[in-house]
Amino acid sequence: MTDTYYNPADLKKFGKVTEWQEEMGKKFFDYYGSVFEEGALTVREKALIALAVAHTVQCPYCIDAYTGDCLKNGADEEQMMEAVHVAVAIRGGASLVHSTQMMNKAKEVLM
Numbered sequence: 325m326t327d328t329y330y331n332p333a334d335l336k337k338f339g340k341v342t343e344w345q346e347e348m349g350k351k352f353f354d355y356y357g358s359v360f361e362e363g364a365l366t367v368r369e370k371a372l373i374a375l376a377v378a379h380t381v382q383c384p385y386c387i388d389a390y391t392g393d394c395l396k397n398g399a400d401e402e403q404m405m406e407a408v409h410v411a412v413a414i415r416g417g418a419s420l421v422h423s424t425q426m427m428n429k430a431k432e433v434l435m
Contacts, residue, residue, distance in 0.1 A: 330384045330385065332384075332388060334385065335385045335388055335389060338385070339353070360374075366397075367397050368394070368397040368398050368399055371390055371393040371394045371396075371397050371399060372394055372399055372403060372404065372407040373407070374386065374390040374393070375387070375390040375391060375393075375394050375404055375407055375408065376407040376408055376410055376411035377411065378390050379408050379411050379412070380411045380414070380415050391404065394407075
């Protein structure tokens with residue numbers, strides 16, 4: 325067992341999620357595989373996007389997986405950290421822009 329809630333060994337079990345719903349699982353993995361193929365974006369660019377999103381959704385499995393994918397596909401540490409900072413800026417900005425709702429409500433109550 326592990327001392328953390330997330331067991332790193334569980335990442336290797338991801339493909340087995342089809343065990344309880346094979347049809348939907350297969351559809352997901354077919355789609356997932358297609359998304360990460362070379363296209364308008366390179367595999368490296370897609371891995372960097374995935375790494376940034378993984379941090380935004382705070383998925384330790386995804387962070388581990390896409391850190392490895394980024395390195396395997398030629399991204400360096402600086403590029404990976406920059407991608408994470410882009411995600412942080414967007415996430416922070418998305419939270420902050422919602423303060424306008426608070427400000428509008430406060431003004432309504434106080435007026």
